[in-house]
Amino acid sequence: MNNYSIFQKIIKKEISANILYQDKIVTVFDDIKPKAPIHILIIPNNLIKTANDINKKNKDIIAHMFYIAVQTAKEKKISQDGYxxxxxxxxxxxxEINYLHMHLLGGAKLKTLY
Structure with missing residues (x-):
């Protein structure tokens, strides 16, 4: 089994996940190993392995992922305090998983790396 298969199975609802939102482009669900009080993953429904694999044909997916992340932050009431x-x-x-995914973290003051 490829390490990205878990995300494909979540998209197809073959394994259990707390899916918060799904449309034709993305699936949004709670991370099973949260690093913050709110830790949500946003993934494209079609496999893109890494950020390096974003190209002219699929670049609009990233904009949609960001849009959905912001909408989710508002729904989770973390947009005012920050995320x-x-x-x-x-x-x-x-x-860790060769499948492009976006982490949305919030719900507490988060550490910065730099």
């Missing part, structure tokens, strides 16, 4: 949106890319960037 982080993170995309990790490859091993040194902290990407």
């Amino acid at each position: 982080k949106i993170i995309i990790n890319c490859n091993k040194h960037g902290g990407q």
Whole structure:
């Protein structure tokens, strides 16, 4: 099994996940290993392995992912106090699953890396 299969199974609802939103482009669900009181993942429904694989044909997916992240932050009532949106890319960037995904973190004051 490829390490991105878990996301594909969540999209198809073959495994259990707390899906918060889904449309034709993205699926949004709670992270199973949260790093903040609110830790949500936004993933494209079609496989894009890393940020490096964003190209002219699929670049609009990133804008939609950001839009949905902001809408989700508003729904979760973390938009006023603040939140982080993170995309990790490859091993040194902290990407653990080779499937592009966006982390939405909030609900508390979060540490900064720099």
